[in-house]
Amino acid sequence: MKPEIVEEIKHKYGDRANDSPFERNLYTRDLAPVPALMVDPLFKTMPDLVVRPANEEEVAEILRIAWKENIPVTPRAGASTTYFDSIPVKGGIVMDLNLLRGVVGLNEERMTVTVQAGTTWSELDDYLKRRGLTEKSYPSSAPVATIGGWFCMMGYGIGSLKYGSLLSQVKSAQVVLATGDTIAVTPDTDPPLSWFAGSEGTLGIVTWLELEVRKLNPMKHFLLKMDSVPEMAQVLKEVKDAPVIPYNLHFTDPACVQGMHALGLIPDEVGEGCLLQVDYEGAEQELDQAEDIIRRIVDQHPKVKMMPGEMADLEWEERFKALRLKRGGPSVLGGEVWLPIKEVSGYLADIAAMSSKYGIRFMSYGHVVTPEYVTVMTMFYANEVNTINYMFSLGLTKKIQDVGFRYGGHPYGIGLWNSPYITRIYSRKELAELRERKKRLDPRGILNPGKVYRYPLLFHPFTFGIGANVMAGLIRAAGRGGRR
Numbered sequence: 001m002k003p004e005i006v007e008e009i010k011h012k013y014g015d016r017a018n019d020s021p022f023e024r025n026l027y028t029r030d031l032a033p034v035p036a037l038m039v040d041p042l043f044k045t046m047p048d049l050v051v052r053p054a055n056e057e058e059v060a061e062i063l064r065i066a067w068k069e070n071i072p073v074t075p076r077a078g079a080s081t082t083y084f085d086s087i088p089v090k091g092g093i094v095m096d097l098n099l100l101r102g103v104v105g106l107n108e109e110r111m112t113v114t115v116q117a118g119t120t121w122s123e124l125d126d127y128l129k130r131r132g133l134t135e136k137s138y139p140s141s142a143p144v145a146t147i148g149g150w151f152c153m154m155g156y157g158i159g160s161l162k163y164g165s166l167l168s169q170v171k172s173a174q175v176v177l178a179t180g181d182t183i184a185v186t187p188d189t190d191p192p193l194s195w196f197a198g199s200e201g202t203l204g205i206v207t208w209l210e211l212e213v214r215k216l217n218p219m220k221h222f223l224l225k226m227d228s229v230p231e232m233a234q235v236l237k238e239v240k241d242a243p244v245i246p247y248n249l250h251f252t253d254p255a256c257v258q259g260m261h262a263l264g265l266i267p268d269e270v271g272e273g274c275l276l277q278v279d280y281e282g283a284e285q286e287l288d289q290a291e292d293i294i295r296r297i298v299d300q301h302p303k304v305k306m307m308p309g310e311m312a313d314l315e316w317e318e319r320f321k322a323l324r325l326k327r328g329g330p331s332v333l334g335g336e337v338w339l340p341i342k343e344v345s346g347y348l349a350d351i352a353a354m355s356s357k358y359g360i361r362f363m364s365y366g367h368v369v370t371p372e373y374v375t376v377m378t379m380f381y382a383n384e385v386n387t388i389n390y391m392f393s394l395g396l397t398k399k400i401q402d403v404g405f406r407y408g409g410h411p412y413g414i415g416l417w418n419s420p421y422i423t424r425i426y427s428r429k430e431l432a433e434l435r436e437r438k439k440r441l442d443p444r445g446i447l448n449p450g451k452v453y454r455y456p457l458l459f460h461p462f463t464f465g466i467g468a469n470v471m472a473g474l475i476r477a478a479g480r481g482g483r484r
């Protein structure tokens, strides 16, 4: 980036534009620790400048400069993603969107709220709850994840099973394009709203969204315990297909339950096995019907145990602590797979076999997010301080994705690190269509370059596959005895 452009932006934005190495360095990471050895030779993750626009006009102004000067711009909000989605790989400007915060308006007749993109889901929830309302769905990273960040990712999480994807709940949005032009988008505009959902900051910067809200209803929580994965998968199916749709349906596999015991995160009385958390929200009558359904299902499965109500309530309270297993670290690595529900049992059986093969405990939990699909997170412990061993462990993340692929699954979210799997995520036709959109809206490729559409040369699926297999093989040969 030309020094005079850096100075021009710094002059305009004062302490909201920063090029100190200390500040810029903070923007070279997301939640997943990746050794510099794997990053620095290949990518320029250090931005030249970090800017925090406070409103849409400033977003547009910065983009106009970047467009004219051909400067890469990487949008970053909560940075709660793990695939370098919001980390630059070609330097340039990181646009920190966290000052675009707050509710713009509530329309109780339409039952929608208009909110700035950098508002977190928990902040929006606080605002709505004071008015007897709440969101239809939100990610389990709600305390840090922003409205815009989740929209620009896939947008499935808590509440999606009952209320659908975030895209289906958004009525309209405002987007600043790479050129600096601002457009209003709805499902019927050209380009439509759907282009921006899951676009990971590569097509435009979303500044606000109007989304549907719902009445804040009472809830009922149930925690079921079963001995085997096949029984858990069967009960999950029965609960999902019952006449009352759960708001949230979440499973924990036996290895994950063991890991939680090891850290004292669940009471001893839970014992070994799988857990299924079922949460309902609705009118009292609906909740009573839901309770009858759960009791009937439990009666039909003599080995399934209903855990005490306080434990189910606590599991719900802890829903934002998905990463609490990291306490057993130093680090956790893993992969998240978008998987057909009917394949959960087979997937978990293969993951358990992999645990025996590598001598490592792979721990899985999953959220049912549509009537057909579940997002499964499979994690294992690693030690980022031991760089070489850690790099080899990264090879195992591909093994997780390979198991998912065998069962019709693919990675959830792309960013940089999942780019070698794009042909598993999209068909050739879909990829061609996505590239056309990019060409039309950002022909100079300044927005979040190096993500989503193509893998870097060294990440060609073939070479990447060989590399990952070799690394995983070395971990196995080293018999590193990571089982804990």
Ligand SMILES: Cc1cc2nc3c(=O)[nH]c(=O)nc-3n(C[C@H](O)[C@H](O)[C@H](O)COP(=O)(O)OP(=O)(O)OC[C@H]3O[C@@H](n4cnc5c(N)ncnc54)[C@H](O)[C@@H]3O)c2cc1C
Pocket: 031, 074, 075, 076, 077, 078, 079, 080, 081, 082, 085, 086, 097, 117, 118, 138, 139, 140, 141, 144, 145, 146, 147, 148, 149, 150, 151, 152, 153, 154, 155, 156, 157, 158, 199, 200, 201, 202, 204, 205, 206, 207, 320, 321, 322, 323, 448
């Ligand atoms: C414990 C935990 C639980 C999680 N649970 C879920 C879950 O339930 N469901 C789920 O989908 N994900 C989940 N995630 C992943 C992540 O938290 C979500 O995808 C989250 O919504 C990302 O929001 P963010 O504000 O952190 O976005 P960031 O990580 O900052 O950005 C994500 C991507 O969107 C782009 N972007 C951000 N804001 C904008 C904007 N306004 N305009 C244009 N582009 C933008 C960025 O460039 C980047 O590519 C979880 C992560 C953790 C750590």
